[in-house]
Amino acid sequence: MARVLDVTSATAWTDLDEQIRRAVGWGAVERPEHPWLGPVGTGGSSGWRALLGRTATATTPDETRLALALCDPSGVIREAALAHAAGRPAVLPLVAVRATDWAAPVRDRARAVLADALPSADAATLAATAPVLLRIRGRLRGAEGAALLEERLRTAPAEVLTPLFLHRDRATRRLALRVAMERALFEPRELARIAAADPDQAVRSSAATAAVAADAPDETLGPLLGARTGPVRAAGVTALRRAGRHAEAEPFLHDRSGTVRACARWVLRQGGADPVALYRAACADPQTMPDRAPLGLAECGERAVDLPVLWALTGHPRPLARSSAVAGLRALDVADLTRLLPLLDDPAPGVVRETAKALAPWADRLPERELLDRTGPGRPPHVRIRALRLLRDNGSWTYAETARRLAEDPDPVLRYQVRRSLGLRT
Structure with missing residues (x-):
């Protein structure tokens, strides 16, 4: 059979x-x-x-x-x-x-x-x-x-339970691993390894919690802090406080995950450090500044003091730093449309994406002609698609006609994105 x-x-x-x-x-x-x-x-x-x-x-x-x-x-x-x-x-x-x-x-x-x-x-x-x-x-x-x-x-027995850890059925793996954790069949280092590498989010979360609870920082913090997923790194950063290693949270102020950045700020404050001062010091030297420092600064800084710094960093030579600065402006609810709108012309798709997000709440106040011009054939595809979406949010009567035109555009990437957004066959 x-x-x-x-x-x-x-x-x-x-x-x-x-x-x-x-x-x-x-x-x-x-x-x-x-x-x-x-x-x-x-x-x-x-x-x-x-x-x-x-x-x-x-x-x-x-x-x-x-x-x-x-x-x-x-x-x-x-x-x-x-x-x-x-x-x-x-x-x-x-x-x-x-x-x-x-x-x-x-x-x-x-x-x-x-x-x-x-x-x-x-x-x-x-x-x-x-x-x-x-x-x-x-x-x-x-x-x-x-x-x-x-x-x-x-x-x-462990030899009966262990093969189920690799079972392809997700529910079976989850149950087997949960039971093994409850039975304390894993060493702390093994728990940290599972948390860092397992493909299942629920398993990673359970293993990270168990690894932190094991209170063996020398064995667990390395794999947790080096994990690819934000929630596991966040668990590792939070565990730095219990280990009395607050200063090691500083590099995670610039993590790609907002949750990890927030945990790093909390750990540093618990150790007596001021995350805002660290962010401002990082942003003071654009050459050595971590790319995500501007966004972190916006998340905990003061609008009156830090807004000029963020505007200045929208011209940073590195695209990720520019997009981080624009994301910071959005986090502060900046509505200076005259200064934001030109950022839609940035050569980096990430910067244009963040700019479009910042402009979206104010789309009905954007000049229709400027958005329409940015959908023209002389513009890069990433600018044209974002301008089209803002034109839609603007409520412009030209949106439907423009969308139909771009759905037949010679550029395959643009054509695919527009047709997919319209629910047409790609």
Whole structure:
């Protein structure tokens, strides 16, 4: 049966159950013979297309025949088949499906088989059964099977639980890792590594929390602070306070994540430093200034004091520094349209993007002719698309005509973006 089914896919098992019941119940195939079940199993001579390879005559059914019986439309056959499912780990996922059966006798017997099989299930059996139990837990009467699974994982040997950490089913991985963390099966360094590298956001968050709680900064702070995702870096920066290493938060004042920057400011204040003074010192020398320093300054500075600095930095030679300065102006709700509008002509798409965001709240006050001119063929694509969107927000009567024109523009990038925004085929 493993050659026919993807046994680690929950959907494969639930689809198999539905397809067999539909095919047999609607007469698309004749009901398979089940002589090993006695009179309730008799029927036609042929069976399920992909799984039936031979006529069943043995006293003990093979896994394929047993699977067919477990999915039969007849509750009598399903219940009788469960008597043969004990000690047959290959069909335990279908037993899990039967544990939510509408027929109470079937459901009760399936739960009994599950309760007997799960405590001794090996890693391979759990890898096939756990995704099904977690998929159907949202069904009526599905919570009990998931509870049995979690109980098994809480007592399973590490060698049984560990393979589930790499399971492709997200719910299975999350549960296995959560249980392992609660059981303290990971060293602090391993928790930090999981937090830094795992592809699943929920897993990263749980692991980061557990790593910080382990209170082993020498082992955990390096991976946490070097993580690619902002929430994990933020957890590491926050942990610097507990470790008494406040000064190490200073480089994170200029992090790409706003959450990380906010955490860095808090940690530095807890250590007696003034983040505003550090930002102002950084912005005082444009040559050595970190690119995101202007935005950080806007987030915690004073408008009257720091606004001139941000305007000056909109002319910085580095595009990221210019876009950061414009983002800072937006954070301060600057509405000087006369000075903002020319920034739409910046050669860097990032700067134009931030400028358009800053102008969007005031779009109805923008000169329509200046926006329309920026949609012309002599302008770069990133300027034309932002000008078009501002023209839309402006409520201009020329927007529809301009959008239709740009939807047929020779520039493939611009044409794609405009057609996608209009809901046209790209």
